[in-house]
Amino acid sequence: MGNPRTYTDDQLRNAVKGATCWADVMEAIGKSRTAGRTSVQAVAARLGLDVSHLTHGSNPRRLVAPAHPFSQPAQHGGRSGLSIAARWFMDRGYNVSVPLEPGAYDLIAESDTGLQRVQVKTTGTTESNGRYRAVLRRTVYDASARDTARGRIRVTGYTEDEIDFFFISTAGALDYLIPVEAVSGAQYIVLDSKYAAFAIEARNHMPG
Incomplete structure (x- = not known):
């Protein structure tokens, strides 16, 4: 007489349903994770259980990820603008270079007609008509300027x-x-119909 089963059909059904590998099934029904699974697989086949999601190796238990230390939500803004611009050019096969020192341009992109100097701006500000307003100014040092709390x-x-x-x-x-x-x-400019010809492809945006 063979060894009697120590688990019920329902226990096996539940074990198969909640497992990702046969080793987990064996442990769930009180068996060794690494031995004796052939007879258990035969029972599962007789019961018509769906085992397509189970791997056959002795995989470890599924890991539970701890909370990572990057909890701030994604934001649209200046720090992401450069990477958005660089990706736009690179996705089209144009190499991009970023200057080591601050300058009037944020990146240099290859183009069909040579290298192009690109200044990147971001905006989430809209006018009353819903059009975006882009600020294009910058601050520069000027030795001849009047000295203020912010310098010359x-x-x-x-x-x-x-x-x-x-x-x-x-x-x-x-x-x-x-x-x-x-x-x-x-x-500054308002991105209304005047600039419609310069609009480029839609992309996946972060919330403004």
Whole structure:
């Protein structure tokens, strides 16, 4: 007479349902994880149990991930703008370089006509008409400027001698790639129908 079973059909059903490998099934019904599973597999087959999700190795128990130390929610903003712009160019096969020292441009991108200097801006600010407003100004040191609490600085726009394009990342459905000459030195622009021709492909956005 063979060895009597020490588990019921229902116990086996529940074990199979909750396991990811046969070793877990064996442990759940009070057996060794590494031996004697052939007879248990035969019983499972006789009962018509679905075992397609079970692996046949002695896999360890499923791990429980602890909370990771990166709890802040994703945000649309300046620190993500550069990576968004770089990916846009790189996804199209154009290599990107980032200057080691701060400059008027944030990155240099290859293009069909040579290297292009790109200043990256981000915006989640909208006007009353719902159009995004992009700030294009910057602060620079000026030895001739009046000394203030912030030092000898002045606020200025960008010129064609300094950059070739603005890459403007919005919190909406479109980004914009605008030649610097199209903004005529403006320190801010509203991305309305005037700039519609410069809108580029939609992407997955973070909340604004």
